[in-house]
Amino acid sequence: MSFRKTVFVLALVSASIPAAFANSGSTWVGGELGFESHPVQSSKTRAVVQKEFEAFRADPVTADGGTLVGGEAGYIRAQHSYAFQGGKLVHTDTIAHNTPKPSLVMTDVERQLFQKQYIN
Template structure:
């Protein structure tokens, strides 16, 4: 009776363990094989993909403001661009500039360690 209960418990444990890792893209196999990669469904809708595709056909600029250069040139990441107007620096790109600025201040000890490590 103990062996039967152990076998049933092992079966349930292995079945529940595989369901826990069902959403992972890599699974450990062990031995010489190592990992097996599994495709995971995307959360991007077909309409969004088609919209980006049509946009790239028209202007070679995708939804994230990156530029497809074509051929071996590849892809140019979106970059910030600025201009000076009325004596002030103005943003001319479409990238969000509302990210929080860090407020962390280094202590005197950290500043000394940083200077000794990274500054000539």
């Protein structure tokens, strides 16, 4: 076999190797664990959902105070704003400032669920 034929065969084999292992039956998709989507039953009617959607389209503010603007920007987060009033720095935004700090303490049930889901 000549050198050219050997190089051609090696190039052909190396080009076909990724295709041979592309769908090996693994649950990994693109390097990440795949997921399955299932239909979920709802107690809302189509008319109610449509009405909520139209209300959201009229005022696209999310629960955390951000705004969906579409286009390339997509989403604008709500920002804290401050101003000096009466010689003091006060909040002038509409974001709630009295929310409790998150707790890092897990209950036994939460710990068991975490271990069951991520460790085992």
